[in-house]
Amino acid sequence: MVWDTAGQERFRTLTTAYYRGAMGILLLYDVTNETTFSHITSWLENISHHAPPDVAKILVGNKCDMDGVRAVPTMRAVNMASAFDLPFYETSAKVAVNVEPAFMALVKKMLDRYRHRLARFKSVDGGFPNNNIELQQKQKEKRQWCSC
Template sequence: MASRNGTDNLEEDVQADLTFKILVLGDSNVGKTCLACRFCENNFVGGGSSRASVPTLGLDFRQRVVTLDGTRIQLQIWDTAGQERYRTLTTAYYRGAMGILVLFDITNETSFNHITSWLENISQNASADVCKVLVGNKCDEEDRRKVPTMRAINLASAFDLLFYETSAKNSVNVEPAFMALVKQMLTKQQHRINRLQSTDKVIHGNMLEKIKKKEAKWCYC
């Protein structure tokens, strides 16, 4: 299949170098499913789609393979339900997540006000070094905007997060938002590998010194 912006559509026989688990979190109706679908399938599930009219109940799962800095990465994107009564179901899915997109709807101030609650939930359940990107969705509905861009930028800055305004409908900033998260995850993974390799060298180095000392101790010249 043809690549899209330096990325590849997922094929059954594709061999990826890495696999990253991404969660898409946020209140109900902020566009989590639409955003994931646009990124993975380059398709918009709104506009009268029967699928879009039914809230995600618990979990939706999509995959896509991307190539970044010469590394092929399989992304497993978990679209979790945002309704309060289902939020407890998402806790188990934090396990193993390396990246999280936290969404709000720019036309819904309540969804923005809940971002701090989502971030607190993440800090309690996800890995301490999980990568996060804040996303304000539905920027195509500027006439209905309730959350000023600067207000969202200030919140993102306070939590040291990248921020993107997206439109799943018009495919605005969807690719950049996801790929910014992937880049963060890849960088952390490379740092983790480098640390392990450094530790491995130190361990082997220390073992070598011990062996040399032991040999010197029993050397009768």
């Protein structure tokens, strides 16, 4: 499921609830609007307070097709992405530039984190039974039988 709050202040209280269960977050800003870029750090702060610590995040500058009215230089965004260890994409939803690669990168990060969580859980728990018969056998072994 994808939630789009469009960075609107009226949705800020709802986003904290979305963060709790989030596996991935695309942080979008408009390359023609400096204000949207300047809000990225506050969004990252909210994410660090309310989202799982291993949530996948990607920084995306949208409207890269509008170079004539660009307000946020690409290098500035690259530097921010680097500072926060985020993958970075410039996209244009209007002319379909890098939209799919940005989403695919997010999905790949989400899958990597999910696999990492699963491996960590398996190592702590000793793994999952391969099938229902193995599970039933383990349950039988755990039972305490009366010898009377």
